[in-house]
Amino acid sequence: RLYNQIMQGAPFDLLIAADEERPKRLLQHGKAIASQRVGQGYLGLMIAGRISMNTTQLQEASIHRIALANPDVAPFGVAARKLLQQQGLWQILKPKFIYAQSAMQAAMMVQQGLVDAGFIPIQQREQALANIPYTAVLMQTNAAAASFMQSLSGDSRRSFNKEL
Secondary structure, eight states: OHHHHHHTTOOOSEEEESSSHHHHHHHHTTSOSEEEEEEEEEEEEEETTEEEOOGGGGGSTTOOOEEEEOTTTOHHHHHHHHHHHHTTOHHHHGGGEEEESSHHHHHHHHHTTSSSEEEEEESOGGGOSEEEEEEEEEOSOOHHHHHHHHHHHTOTTOOHHHHO
16 A cells, blocks of 8 residues: 555655565655665464464364455565465465455454464564565655664664765
């Protein structure tokens, strides 16, 4: 949604995206002036209130509904689809999917017990099924936004002001 708003002229100073493709497109279309990878997110699977790394459990008869972010628009959904396709489970599980607008909405569905399982953002790298890169994108010359972006990178030696 934010990407589309920016493409239509919304006046953002900085965007932090959970993918690398949209930042590249913003740069290509002249909507951004700089981008930098600033972090890492982790895709996890929650079944019955516990984090699991066993996606084959999703085939069990007791699992009727599986929440995931819509893979057509959400990076966490893209990662879940890619993982399940690689494991040959995407088509098998597709009838069970409940698509959320975002990974956070999928997580809320799981936490509220609205689904039996779900692909959600997690903090533990060692329990992650996939890594999601976070990229900051500077939209316009703005010292405060550039400084914030620099602080996210953890590289205090680099100055975006020199690049602007």
